[in-house]
Amino acid sequence: MKLSTQILLAFTLIILLSVADSYTNYTLSKKVQLNSQFLARSEEIIRTSNKTHKAIIEMQSAFRGFLLTDDHTFLHSYFIGLKKVPFLIKEQQIRIRNNNTQRAILDSISTLHNSWIRYSEQLIKSRKEKPDSYKNLFDSSLKRYVGKKINDAISEKFSRFDKIEYRMRKYHTETLLDSLQYARTFSRIFLTLTIIVGLLSTIFIMYVTNKRITSMVRLAEDISKGNFTRVKDTRNDELSALVISLNSMSEKLDKNIRELKNRNAELNKFAYVVSHDLKAPIRGIHNVVRWIEEDHEKELSPELKKYLTIIPQKTMRMEALINGLLDYARLNIQAPSEHINTNTLVQEIAASIVPRNFTLEIGNLPDLFTERIKLEQVFANLISNSVKYTPQEEAVIQITCRKLPDCYEFSVKDNGIGIAVEYHQKIFEIFQTLREQNEQESTGVGLAIVKKIIDDQQESITVKSTLGKGAAFIFTWRNN
The missing domain is CATH 3.30.565.10 (Histidine kinase-like ATPase, C-terminal domain)
Incomplete structure (x- = not known):
């Protein structure tokens, strides 16, 4: 497998882990968002329920105060409630439109409240306009517990409504906390996996690459020292071409060095042979000149003697050049x-x-x-x-x-x-x-x-x- 493919696979795995982490966090964040929105809406529902119940209770208190004292100022809160309670109930119906159970309870509360309003309006009207008939109406209603039954039923409905809401609120709160906990847990898991995969991939690739590069460097050093070895490499990737080139270079250099040594040996032999063959005629020329000087000394003119003196100088220089050339050729010999x-x-x-x-x-x-x-x-x-x-x-x-x-x-x-x-x-x-x-x-x-x-x-x-x-x-x- 090529190095680029290995690196690509490592990065792909890391990217997949990151994508999985991101997707998991996104899914959990959606749950957190939905639960948070529900809790925020639930808070409004409970607050509106409390407001509605409180407004009904204030109406009931104002109604009783008026009946007991015949003071019309008590009816101020009552009339405010007549306008406020229907608005709050309507607002609550919008918030709980997806919960049939709570809608049924709220409808029951609205019906009971309307019944109580009809009951209270009769007594208020009778109290104001027919004092005589009011006493009989009040006594009969009181003995039958009409108002109390309606009020108790409304309170019971509100209690049931709130219990349902608190139960759902508790469920969504626990779900929210679980989602947050899952988000933290999965984030730690995916982060740990990403770090582990990244480190292991990096260490593996670095180890394999460094090991192979080290072997190539060692081969290059051996080549520089004249030790023409080879590197064994079974992989097939970008470095394989370099290994093949180094092995090929080592083989060619080994072959060339052997050929060069053979040629140098031949040249050294040739140099010794040539030097011996060249020195022989030079010595012969030198001897001939000496013999001429010895045998024909009296017959030689001064000018000829001068020329004969130059010949040994030139032959001696030639011999010195040959010796110097031989010394120069011997420099390749290592000791x-x-x-x-x-x-x-x-x-x-x-x-x-x-x-x-x-x-x-x-x-x-x-x-x-x-x-x-x-x-x-x-x-x-x-x-x-x-x-x-x-x-x-x-x-x-x-x-x-x-x-x-x-x-x-x-x-x-x-x-x-x-x-x-x-x-x-x-x-x-x-x-x-x-x-x-x-x-x-x-x-x-x-x-x-x-x-x-x-x-x-x-x-x-x-x-x-x-x-x-x-x-x-x-x-x-x-x-x-």
């Missing part, structure tokens, strides 16, 4: 590293190269663990170069070193003829020399050898010099 006392190494080299009339100053050089032959060639060629280009009179060669954060910086300095700025890079090219070519010791190979060794070691070398003021060759070298 094991060893512990080297650089002071001792430089002193041994200087003893065989530096003339006695030179002043040699060697600083405190470090101990290194490196290839002796390469470090030896660098110092030998740099010291030899200083000797070649420094006049014998008051000649000074200084060899110093300083420690840098990740390597050592060596300096081989002389007070010789110096090097013009325009030649600072050219001198490191093979067969480039600042001396005349008829001077056999200057082949132009020494500094090229130094440059190649330094480059192979991934180090750096620079020259600081001004014409006529000496030269300083500065190079870096790591302690393996």
